[in-house]
Amino acid sequence: MAEDAFTEHRPLLFTLAYEMLGSAADAEDVLQESYLRWSAVDPDEVEHPRAYLVRVVTRQALNHRRAVRARREDYVGTWLPEPIRTAPDVSDDAVLAESVSMAMLLVLETLNPTERAVFVLHDVFGYTHGEIAASIGRNEVAVRQIAHRARRHVHARRRRFAPDSAASREVVRRFLHAAATGEVQTLMDLLAPDAVQLSDGGGKAVAARRPLTGRADIARFVLRVLRSTTEDTRIEYATYNGMPAARFVTGAALEWLVAFEVHDGRITGLYGVRNPDKLHRAEHVLPLDRGGRRPR
Structure with missing residues (x-):
C-alpha cells in the first residue's frame, strides 16, 4: 500500500526536509504535500519507492524554501532553526548529528536553495551526482559544480562540532x-x-x-x-x-x-x-x- 511505503521511509524523508528547511513545521508541510502526490501514484508502477519519494520531497522542499525566503528576511531579531528533540543515540552517527546541529543549519541558511539541496543530498545522505541531477532537474555536470561550490562555502564557515555526550x-x-x-x-x-x-x-x-x-x-x-x-x-x-x-x-x-x-x-x-x-x-x-x- 502507498501508506505503508511512505510510513516506512518517513524518518528519512522528514530528516531530508528538515535539513533543507530548518523548520520542523515546514518539513511536516512538505511531507503532507509529498504524501498527497505519492497517494495519487500507482505504487506498483514505481520500481524504487524510496528513491521516488526522495525526489518528490526534494522538489517540494525546494519549492517551499523559495516561498518562505521573504518570511525569513522579515523575521524580527535573530532567526534560529526550529529545535527538534533528538534521541541521545543520534550522536552515534556523527555525520547526522553535525548535519542537524544549530551551527550547521545556520551555515546552510547562507546557501541558495539549490546549493543547499545538493549539499544535503550529497554530503549528508550520500546520493550520487547523477541521482541528485534527477531529483532537482539539472544535468550531472552542473550538479558537480554546485556541489563543489556549496562544500567550499560550508567548510569555510562551519564551526567546531562535538556531538552530545x-x-x-x-x-x-x-x-x-x-x-x-x-x-x-x-x-x-x-x-x-x-x-x-x-x-x-x-x-x-x-x-x-x-x-x-x-x-x-x-x-x-x-x-x-x-x-x-x-x-x-x-x-x-x-x-x-x-x-x-x-x-x-x-x-x-x-x-x-x-x-x-x-x-x-x-x-x-x-x-x-x-x-x-x-x-x-x-x-x-x-x-x-x-x-x-x-x-x-
Whole structure:
C-alpha cells in the first residue's frame, strides 16, 4: 500500500526536509504535500519507492524554501532553526548529528536553495551526482559544480562540532549551576574565549536582538536571564539537534530552551529559542534517519 511505503521511509524523508528547511513545521508541510502526490501514484508502477519519494520531497522542499525566503528576511531579531528533540543515540552517527546541529543549519541558511539541496543530498545522505541531477532537474555536470561550490562555502564557515555526550552534558549542568548560584568565575571558566550566544524570540518573546560574543557579555546575559526566572521554573536536561540542551519549564509550559555547543570541555555556542511558534513540537523525540548511506 502507498501508506505503508511512505510510513516506512518517513524518518528519512522528514530528516531530508528538515535539513533543507530548518523548520520542523515546514518539513511536516512538505511531507503532507509529498504524501498527497505519492497517494495519487500507482505504487506498483514505481520500481524504487524510496528513491521516488526522495525526489518528490526534494522538489517540494525546494519549492517551499523559495516561498518562505521573504518570511525569513522579515523575521524580527535573530532567526534560529526550529529545535527538534533528538534521541541521545543520534550522536552515534556523527555525520547526522553535525548535519542537524544549530551551527550547521545556520551555515546552510547562507546557501541558495539549490546549493543547499545538493549539499544535503550529497554530503549528508550520500546520493550520487547523477541521482541528485534527477531529483532537482539539472544535468550531472552542473550538479558537480554546485556541489563543489556549496562544500567550499560550508567548510569555510562551519564551526567546531562535538556531538552530545555525558561529558558535554556535565559541562552544561556545571554551567547552569554556576549561573544559578552566581559563581561568576566558574561561569567564565566554562565559556570558550570566542563563545557566541544567539537568542530567537521572533518578536513574540523577550530575547537578545543581536548575537553576543565573548565570555564577559555572555556571562552577564546568562546571569541576568537566570535571575529573571520565577521560583517555580525548573530546568530539564535533554538532547536537541544532537546537542546537549536545557529546557526551562514553568508549570506545564516550556518557556524556552537552550542548546549548547561544547568543545574540549568548554561551551563555544549557546542557542536560545523563546519564540513560542518554534516550541510546539519540542516535547516529543523525532526519529531521524539518513537511509543507511555514507557520504561520498
